[in-house]
Every structure is written in C-alpha cells, then in structure tokens.
Amino acid sequence: MKEKVTLLVGVYPPAIGGPAIFAERFQSWCKSKSIPCQVITYCFTEPELPSDVTAIKLSGSRIYSFLKFAYEVVRHSRDSSLILANGCFLEVFLASLFLRKDYIVKLPGDAVWEIARNRNLTSLDIEEFQNARQSLFLRLLQFLFSCSYRRAKTVVCPSKQLSSFALNWGVEAHSIRIIYNSVDPAVFTNTLSINPEFDLVTICRLVNWKNVDEIIRLSVDLNLSLAIAGDGPEMSNLRELSNNLGARVTFLGEIENQLVPGLLSKSKCFVLNSNFEATSYSLIEAKMMGIPVIARSSSGSCEVIRNEIDGFLVNDVLEMEIAIKRALSNAKSRQFSNAARRDAITRFNQNNNFEEILRLSGGLRE
Numbered sequence: 075m076k077e078k079v080t081l082l083v084g085v086y087p088p089a090i091g092g093p094a095i096f097a098e099r100f101q102s103w104c105k106s107k108s109i110p111c112q113v114i115t116y117c118f119t120e121p122e123l124p125s126d127v128t129a130i131k132l133s134g135s136r137i138y139s140f141l142k143f144a145y146e147v148v149r150h151s152r153d154s155s156l157i158l159a160n161g162c163f164l165e166v167f168l169a170s171l172f173l174r175k176d177y178i179v180k181l182p183g184d185a186v187w188e189i190a191r192n193r194n195l196t197s198l199d200i201e202e203f204q205n206a207r208q209s210l211f212l213r214l215l216q217f218l219f220s221c222s223y224r225r226a227k228t229v230v231c232p233s234k235q236l237s238s239f240a241l242n243w244g245v246e247a248h249s250i251r252i253i254y255n256s257v258d259p260a261v262f263t264n265t266l267s268i269n270p271e272f273d274l275v276t277i278c279r280l281v282n283w284k285n286v287d288e289i290i291r292l293s294v295d296l297n298l299s300l301a302i303a304g305d306g307p308e309m310s311n312l313r314e315l316s317n318n319l320g321a322r323v324t325f326l327g328e329i330e331n332q333l334v335p336g337l338l339s340k341s342k343c344f345v346l347n348s349n350f351e352a353t354s355y356s357l358i359e360a361k362m363m364g365i366p367v368i369a370r371s372s373s374g375s376c377e378v379i380r381n382e383i384d385g386f387l388v389n390d391v392l393e394m395e396i397a398i399k400r401a402l403s404n405a406k407s408r409q410f411s412n413a414a415r416r417d418a419i420t421r422f423n424q425n426n427n428f429e430e431i432l433r434l435s436g437g438l439r440e
Contacts, residue, residue, distance in 0.1 A: 077435070079104055079111040080154040082147060084161035086115040086127060090305065090328050091279055092255065093160050093182050095355050098331070099258070100158075101126070103428045112150045114143065114162075144168045151175065156435035159226075161185070167222035176227035178434055181236050182352060186215045191283060192307075199283070200350040201372075204242055220244050228434050232352040233374035251434065254377070255353040256427040259419045262335050262362035272324070273298035273402065275341035277334065277356035278348065280306030285347040287315055288391050294319045296398060303329045303337060338363045343401045347394065351375050353422070361385070361418040364411035366401035368394060378422075384414035 083097040097113055104111035110126070116139070117129040128150065130143045143162065147169035151157050157177035159166040163185065166177050187203045190196040190212055198206055208216065220243040223229055229245050231237040232255045240250050274293055278284045286302060290312065293300040299322040302312070309325070316323040329337065334356070338344065344360035346369040351357070357378050360367045369375035371387035379385035386397035401410075 076155070077109045077432075078154045079109060079156045079158060080147065080151040081111055081113045082157070082159040082162040082166055083113065083115050086113060086117070086123075086129070087331070088328070089117075092352070092355055095331060096160055096180070096255065099424065100428060100431075103424065109432075114146050114150060116143065140165060148172050156432065158431070163219055163222040167225055170225060178228045178230060179223060179226045180230040180431070181232070181240065183236070183350065184239060185219055186212055189215065191281070204239060216243075230431060230434070233377050235374050236352055253427050253430050254422050255355055255358060256422045256424040257355065257358050257362055257418070258424045259362060262338075262359050270340050270342050271299070272301040272341040274343050274345050274398070275301040275303070275337060276345050276347070277303040277337070278346065278354075280304050280308040280312060282308055283349045284308075285349065286312055288394075289345055289347050290316055290319065290321050290323055292391065292395055292398065293323065294321045296395065298322070298398070300324070301326060301337065301341060303327070303334070334359055335363065338365060341365060343368065343398060345394070345398070346370070346375060348373055348375070353378050358418055358422045361414040362422070364415045366410045367414065368397045368401060380413075380417065384410045384417055
C-alpha cells in the first residue's frame with residue numbers, strides 16, 4: 075500500500091498546545107517527504123484551512139460532533155497506511171471498530187486528569203491522581219480511554235513517566251514505544267542576542283499546574299524582567315497578580331511558532347515551572363537555542379534536562395531562585411550553551427523522531 079497518513083488531533087493551529095504543534099509539524103514533514111497526510115481535528119469557529127485539514131465544529135451537541143468526527147476518520151482512513159491519534163482517543167477507538175484497521179496513539183498526557191483539573195474535580199497532581207479513588211464519572215472515563223489505548227497497535231509515549239502511566243492503564247509493555255517530542259534544528263539556531271530584552275522567559279499554556287504565578291513572584295523578589303508567552307484560563311489571574319506586585323512582566327499572549335526562536339534569542343534564561351510535562355516543546359526549543367533552562371525535576375522535564383550539564387532541575391521555589399541566580403551568571407550561560415544544543419540535536423531531532431513514528435506503520439493490520 076502506498077504511504078498515506080491520517081492524523082487525528084483535538085486542536086490544530088491557530089489553537090495552541092503541544093498536540094497542535096505536533097500536528098502542524100508532522101503534517102508539514104510528511105509533505106516534505108511527498109506523503110499525503112490528512113488531519114482531522116476539532117474547532118470552535120470555522121477557520122479557513124487547507125483541504126488536507128478536516129475541522130469538525132464543536133456544536134451544542136457534543137455527541138453529534140463526536141459521531142461526525144468518528145465518521146470522518148472512517149471516511150478518510152480506508153486507504154491509509156498509518157492512522158495516528160494524538161488525542162481523540164475515543165473517536166479513533168469507535169472508528170476502528172468499523173474500519174477493522176490498526177491504529178497508533180501518541181499520548182500527550184493523561185486526558186482524564188486534565189479533564190478533572192480543568193473542571194475542578196480534583197486538586198491532585200498527575201502522579202497522585204493515578205492510583206487515587208475517583209468518582210464514578212472519572213472512573214468511567216478512565217475505563218473508556220484505557221480501552222482505546224489497549225486496542226492500539228502501538229502507544230507512543232514522549233516520556234518514561236507517561237510510559238509508566240500507560241502500563242498502569244493496562245497497555246502491554248511490548249506495545250509501548252518511547253519517542254520524544256522533537257524540533258527542527260534548522261529553525262532553532264544558536265543565535266542569541268548580545269543585549270537581551272528579558273531576564274526570564276516562559277512559554278506555556280496558562281493553566282494552574284504550570285505555576286506561572288510562582289515565576290512572577292520570583293521575578294519580583296529578584297528584580298528581574300519576565301516575558302510570558304501563551305494564553306489560557308489563568309491569564310486574568312496572572313495579570314492581576316503582576317499588577318498588584320508591580321512586576322516587570324510582559325504578557326505576549328499566543329505567539330506563532332515561527333516567532334518563538336526570536337523570543338528565546340532575546341531572553342537570558344528559560345523557566346518552566348510545570349508540575350507535569352511530557353517532553354515540553356518550548357523546553358527543547360530553549361535548549362536548541364542554547365540558553366540556560368530551568369524546570370521541575372518531578373515532571374517529564376527531567377528527561378530533557380541533564381542537571382548541572384545543560385540546565386537545572388529543581389524541586390521547589392527556593393531551589394528555583396538559586397538556579398535562576400546561577401543560570402544568569404555569564405559563566406553558566408557559556409558552559410550550558412553548547413552542551414544544550416548538542417544534546418537537543420541528538421535526542422530531540424525532528425527528522426529522526428518523525429521517521430521513527432512513520433516506521434511504526436510497518437506491519438499494521440489492513
């Protein structure tokens with residue numbers, strides 16, 4: 075069968091988030107290899123999208139949207155050599171029952187935990203959530219999602235932490251492959267500004283588990299400028315906090331992917347304070363640019379940063395304050411720069427990792 079990819083994703087640019095970034099870049103990469111790649115996604119409005127992106131508008135009836143999405147998967151995937159779901163796991167599960175074809179899922183995180191956090195149904199972090207007793211509604215969701223993961227031919231996990239979660243959800247070890255998120259080295263070159271505009275920068279979706287409020291407080295305590303790129307439900311709270319503290323914070327909102335290298339080049343240090351990450355695109359991009367990086371050790375970031383070699387892993391705010399001071403020293407900046415870029419090119423190289431994902435289509439049941 076001639077290679078053809080059907081890629082399912084919950085969001086697609088101009089929407090933000092890791093799955094949207096992956097979808098756009100993977101589709102573009104497929105095109106560069108002359109491999110047709112049809113994206114099926116959801117949208118709230120009706121943006122102008124190319125013919126190889128099918129957007130299902132989320133209507134008042136989510137069940138109708140869900141069924142329409144599954145129908146589009148069936149319609150576009152009959153002759154696909156690879157069906158790859160980066161989200162929309164229940165939709166691909168339903169569609170596969172009609173198609174009788176294998177599919178692959180790429181886990182961006184724990185979908186049920188994110189639903190619970192976004193709806194204020196839990197305050198637990200992602201690790202605590204895994205074995206905690208949940209409500210009937212969340213247990214039902216966990217069961218349905220686990221059915222989709224277990225039916226998949228392969229479950230691609232972008233971190234060891236997520237692979238351990240997948241095992242806990244009932245996925246067989248032989249079905250799990252760890253393939254890190256990745257970026258194109260040609261885009262993120264080591265061209266740092268001589269006179270950077272910002273002491274600190276963070277790029278993330280503004281949700282409560284990213285703990286951006288702690289970075290704002292630290293910037294005030296250390297009298298540093300901070301750039302925040304991203305949007306989300308915490309935006310208004312963070313703006314209010316920044317105003318109340320008199321922080322030197324620049325809120326950039328959502329920025330296009332092509333503007334990220336320029337922002338990183340104008341910053342002295344990248345900080346990611348999230349309780350959970352798979353392998354953060356922005357963290358990898360900062361390493362690719364060669365600027366010092368700081369992140370939480372209790373997340374997937376510990377698989378991106380080699381502590382004290384090309385960045386700092388911290389356990390709490392006090393350690394983060396110390397790490398920021400060290401990272402902003404010129405000696406540490408120079409020391410980390412080359413090591414960070416070399417490691418990023420080796421382990422998080424987009425072409426290599428996308429090739430590995432594409433090879434997973436070999437041996438799928440037709």
